[in-house]
Amino acid sequence: MSSYADTVREHVEAAGEGPGPDTGHDAVRETDADGPEALTLVEAVCDGLYSEMRRDEDVVVLGEDVGKNGGVFRATDALYEAFGEDRVIDTPLAESGIVGASIGLALSGMRPVAEIQFMGFVYPAFDQLVSHASRMRSRTGGRHGVPMVVRMPYGGGIRAPEHHSESKEAFFAHEPGLKVVTPSTPADAKGLLTAAIRDPDPVVFLEPKLIYRAFRETVPEQPYEVPLGEAAVRREGTDVSVFTWGAMTRPTLIAAEELAEEGIDCEVVDLRSLSPLDADTIVESFRKTGRGAIVHEAPKTGGLGAEIATTIQEEALLYQEAPIRRITGYDAPIPLHALEDYYLPQAARIHDALRETVEF
Amino acid sequence: MSSYADTVREHVEAAGEGPGPDTGHDAVRETDADGPEALTLVEAVCDGLYSEMRRDEDVVVLGEDVGKNGGVFRATDALYEAFGEDRVIDTPLAESGIVGASIGLALSGMRPVAEIQFMGFVYPAFDQLVSHASRMRSRTGGRHGVPMVVRMPYGGGIRAPEHHSESKEAFFAHEPGLKVVTPSTPADAKGLLTAAIRDPDPVVFLEPKLIYRAFRETVPEQPYEVPLGEAAVRREGTDVSVFTWGAMTRPTLIAAEELAEEGIDCEVVDLRSLSPLDADTIVESFRKTGRGAIVHEAPKTGGLGAEIATTIQEEALLYQEAPIRRITGYDAPIPLHALEDYYLPQAARIHDALRETVEF
């Protein structure tokens, strides 16, 4: 099993020198002067924003309630105090305005990081994302890229009201020109976000809010990138490959441990980048195990699970020993919270499907 | 090969008596008093609207330029004259307004048929479609359905300006609660549209504008339904099953005929319904041939081809003799028209991929 901390360390080393230690960000992270410290995922997002804003003054944060209030999940906590109202900007309540403005800000030479308060509220901005941000570079024959990040919390499990638990990453991954990433750990959150902010193209940055505060992990204070487009093998195994991302990584790893006790050895791949997909890692893992499954929260039909399974059968059919199973949300809207645990994949369901896959 | 005309005839018979012959619709179809007559696909759409509006006065048509102008493609030609300004309504230029209003009209007891002028302009209405129309029935526990149709021309090949050639059916098919259909023939256009208008749930009705006027076909004057959710086998074959829809059906059939000369016998399935998918027909066809391919205009990654291939391997892996190939648009925005023929699947590309699939 490749150590996750190792990966992070590598990236930090590859990134070289950062801008040196910082003493002014106590509100965002209560820095232990000697080194990195354990952050939650949402704190790591905030830390990533902080360190990039500090490094590059073209980076601005905008959205609803991101300023004084520090974001409804505190993902922009203390940034307003640190960088002022011209770099941490509370906008009117208008998502198309926020994303459209961000495109314009990027065209003017800035690096906007827009927050959409919940994924369920991104649709008013869908046009600006899929018709404009995504294709500005190609329509201008390369003159104008749109280096911007659109962050949004996504996914269920936090007992939120209607429209607050959506998981529709597939909408964005189907649009050429956009990149889509989602972290499953605090350290990845900072590293992917840093890479996303530095990326010359628009990145949809999905934050699995179920695990915003689920656990802490050492997150280097230096800025570092986790490269976009690279999946992470979270657990090596030989019997079946499970592909997942975001908040579903944890129940998948739990199911994998349970199955280990039954003598079934699962490989768990956290995709991290949903567009572009890391097809090499996916196919390589599958070739090794010959069996596969996908776990995601989104409805099954038309979800990214289909793309992954299809890519595998295109590239590795001759290795395939069992149908690739999809353990996903159902083809129904995610219900109000009393039933959401029945809707979302959890360890028992994953466990059950993986066993079937191996026994096929 | 099952005769297409036969299918239509069956449906007409199943539908029983219509409202009797009509004499007032000369502008829409120059009726031969004795019976049906050959219409193009876009005329069949218009005819379908006409006959349902005549049958059911709750049906109203609304959108940009659908009234006096009869629609930019003439899909609502002469309806304004026939039914007046209260049933064929020119709206302000605002897609979210159009779809949001249509939801409200449906809630008030009407059956709105909204036109979006091109699929590339539906995104401002995406929120109303995916967050509201789709889930009104489930959120109200069944009290309020939204019986509405949102029609839009889609797809490339007509030398149209930027944003006029999109094919993003996958966006809609991933949303539970919406139905998505697209005809590939005039008779299906009328029958599917009729079924869509009568359906108690919201239907996204995609019109392949490349073949709006490509050929004529006998279209019964009586209203009739082509049921939603049923694919049509357009050509029976034993060597490979090709799944396609809309304007791609014709080049696929041409490639199939070419391959027949090489001794390769293709089965061509026109899905017609993209949501819900007719998985039974798909899997049954595949079980017979053991090889499959999908042809669609949309970008490959995250397109519906993935859903179809994945469904097949879930249900019929043991029959699978070759990777299921996807012949699709590339993972790039559809280019301006000088290059669109290179982007869209055409007979040579389909032919080539199918041969490879059979020879695998």
Place this chain on the structure above:
Amino acid sequence: MNAQSEVYEHHGTESDRDRLQILDEDGNVLPGAEEPSLSDEELLAMYEALVLARRFDERAISLQRQGRIATYAPMTGQEGSQVATSYALDEDDWLFPTYRDHAAKHVHGMSLSSLLAPLRGYRDGYSIPDDVNVMPEYIPIATQIPQAMGMAWGFKLQGQTDHAVMCHFGDGATSEGDFHEGLNFAGVFDVPVVFVCNNNQWAISTPRERQTKSETLAEKAHAYGIESVRVDGLDPLAVYRATREAIRKAKRPGPNEGRPTLIESVQYRFGAHTTSDDPSVYRDGEAAEWYRKRDPVDRLAGYLDGRGLLTDERETVIEARVEKRIETAIEEAEAIEAEPDDIFEHVYAEMPERLERQRERLRDLREKYGDDAFSEVLE
């Protein structure tokens, strides 16, 4: 822009701006103001609804603290406007509420327990009874506006002159494209709709001044050629009068009258945006002071008192009755049980085969692993 200082200033200016008002801050009828024609019984019923709303709010906040309901959006300070607007509706009129319009929904026919059900995670509260013309609450901001407009338009097109539609939204909602498109359609098609903008001065942490640079929200109606009125939203009588008039006009417009109206009901969000929100992070309490002195419940009480309608005894009866009704509602809401099959119901009028199979699969899994296996998704 400094949000706090602006808000601090702004109750001063707000108070000066032209808005319809009938009661002064103590509940006395202002000189020259005309009271709406409401009977004593109606006035008392309205008052009881106000008390109920206030108690419900207090109780809901405490239920949330106890973990018995999920995130709740309080309405204290805004219930006067909610109750009055719904009182002004005829039974056949339709109401499009937001997540904050609990009292508005209740007055127009929704049971108290149905208000609590969604907060406990059940859609029962969204399954409006057949004889109640209230839509489920809208959470995506402003999306209800074109829909409400469309429903009103549909009634007009069908010649059903007995329905007007009332659509609630906040000050923040006026920034969304759907506000613009909905009001513009209403103007062009002259539909029987009443838009009620509950301007509580805040959209979560964003003050009204940062939403838009227009001086008032009411004047935005001008851009759509529709009429608007600005009313003191903490004055139940003024709100009632303004709304009643708009409803009349929607259904029976006079010679040169347009059907739609935008009402800006000027209020203040006394408390937090929701129980997950901590307003002390972004505002101080000073602005609230001004408004708290004009508390709608107290003001109506003062008015009734002045008319000799509100005896101590009656107050006691009202409080007791209200308490009891809330208690019963909580019991009812807490008695609802989870039915996982519901996930698959009503997605379509007819369940597609794929969904049926998914339902089967879930049933099998529950049988095999027990409901406990589903009791919590891991955090």
Place this chain on the structure above:
Amino acid sequence: MNAQSEVYEHHGTESDRDRLQILDEDGNVLPGAEEPSLSDEELLAMYEALVLARRFDERAISLQRQGRIATYAPMTGQEGSQVATSYALDEDDWLFPTYRDHAAKHVHGMSLSSLLAPLRGYRDGYSIPDDVNVMPEYIPIATQIPQAMGMAWGFKLQGQTDHAVMCHFGDGATSEGDFHEGLNFAGVFDVPVVFVCNNNQWAISTPRERQTKSETLAEKAHAYGIESVRVDGLDPLAVYRATREAIRKAKRPGPNEGRPTLIESVQYRFGAHTTSDDPSVYRDGEAAEWYRKRDPVDRLAGYLDGRGLLTDERETVIEARVEKRIETAIEEAEAIEAEPDDIFEHVYAEMPERLERQRERLRDLREKYGDDAFSEVLE
């Protein structure tokens, strides 16, 4: 609503409404009107740009008829406003045009051939040269508005006071949510942007009266707390003056001035919406008459004539030069060749592996089957 009768009425009312005008219908300076300070050379250059625009339009329509370019959106009647607004820009200012703003683009630096390239299906015309501050044309209506606002905002945040941003759109665009959100942001953040609403009275077949019930489009600015001006869009001098003033204000606002301005340039679409459109289906020619009498080209000619600047000889020189430039542009545009690899370029700054493989695949297919196999997708 009867579109024709309303439009018929409406040039009557239009003419009465307050709008900035400098030239009368023959090109004489109106009593009391102040001409902008433009040199003779500038005036003549502007006139030549107008003639060029008119000829380009005629020629493009005929090229489309011959199948040499695809659907074209004519600008006849509107070129006066296009030329004047772009003349009012400083070189560092940015322009966000629509599909109809050919002349506006050209005057701000785009070559004529680049206007034709997209119409021949090549994105060369969208690949704006590095030293030209013109965005590619926007086709999805109103979407450029928040973007233009955002770019202007970016310049302000970066302290780059030498850039204003001008954003064009039509009367129809004012109904879209993006118009609302973009103008509202502009007001709240006080950004250096000039919104130019080219009100040509029609959105394809939809008359201005059906777009919105507000009396003018200019007054919509009020809802965003920003200033607006209504100008005779067939009067190049009036348009120039109004725009120049707005550009000044955007970059160097005076004490109580806001940066953004909405200009309603009142015009008329003399011809069809595009070459695919047949206006006789939905309007008669009568309304056009009134406007045709105020043709911007003739009017500026009349003015120059009155100042003794426009000799016959000069007219001949201008016509010849214009003719030649258009000819050259057509040749250049027709010389562009298809490069299928372009499909895959610039989707991302770095081409993802999957796309590289798709490009390889297409290359292989072209090699195997020849480009003829791609020559036409079957209809």
